[in-house]
Amino acid sequence: MDAMRRALAGCVLALCLGTTGAEAADPAALAEARGATLRLQQELQGALKAAMAEGGPAGAVEACHLQALPLTESLSEELGAEIGRTALRLRNPANAPDAWEAAQLHRFEERLAAGEPAADLEAMAEGPGGLRYMKAIPMQEACAACHGPDVAPGLRAKIEALYPQDRATGFSPGTLRGAFTLTLHRP
Numbered sequence: 001m002d003a004m005r006r007a008l009a010g011c012v013l014a015l016c017l018g019t020t021g022a023e024a025a026d027p028a029a030l031a032e033a034r035g036a037t038l039r040l041q042q043e044l045q046g047a048l049k050a051a052m053a054e055g056g057p058a059g060a061v062e063a064c065h066l067q068a069l070p071l072t073e074s075l076s077e078e079l080g081a082e083i084g085r086t087a088l089r090l091r092n093p094a095n096a097p098d099a100w101e102a103a104q105l106h107r108f109e110e111r112l113a114a115g116e117p118a119a120d121l122e123a124m125a126e127g128p129g130g131l132r133y134m135k136a137i138p139m140q141e142a143c144a145a146c147h148g149p150d151v152a153p154g155l156r157a158k159i160e161a162l163y164p165q166d167r168a169t170g171f172s173p174g175t176l177r178g179a180f181t182l183t184l185h186r187p
């Protein structure tokens with residue numbers, strides 16, 4: 001009976017860790033994960049802004065296509081952790097979520113629907129490969145040119161040429177565009 005109660009308690013605990021946010025996580029690891037995510041966000045935003053200023057949305061799609069993944073890869077190397085972006089509806093299939101990430105993305109959608117602000121959605125838990133962290137990326141006005149419901153036809157064609165399987169349009173502000181995702185490998 002005791003063993004069963006312990007097993008049940010373990011299950012409930014695991015469920016909680018898997019489904020609540022990041023409050024229960026080790027503060028140092030959480031700070032590290034948040035810092036890494038912020039860096040990637042700033043680097044991507046900087047690259048996007050520069051490309052938009054230089055070549056408008058069409059030039060920026062090209063720049064994103066060329067730069068986004070190499071940027072996440074070099075940051076992963078520098079940090080000694082795997083960092084990237086993912087989503088349930090993707091532009092680049094290389095960003096596809098694994099099962100753990102997909103479960104967290106669904107959980108983020110549920111938490112958003114339950115009234116949590118999109119900008120607060122994050123999760124940290126042990127998962128496949130190490131300590132895993134995710135932070136939601138809310139859709140914003142500035143993303144609409146390339147991810148919104150009314151992508152200009154010329155730009156649409158450019159996106160489809162580079163990403164024939166694109167599913168990352170039709171988002172409205174306040175919904176979830178995707179998430180940053182990080183795996184901290186433990187020694």
Ligand code: HEC
Binds near residue numbers: 064092138146177
């Ligand atoms: C100029 C067009 C453009 C704008 C503006 C833009 N994106 Fe993207 N986005 C892209 C392209 C192109 C990719 C695919 C990059 C790649 O090849 O990895 C992408 C990929 C992504 C991904 C990775 C997941 C996936 O679907 O492959 C996320 C998340 C994302 N964008 C969020 C945003 C957010 C949030 C904004 C606004 C702050 C934004 N984007 C603005 C063009 C754009």
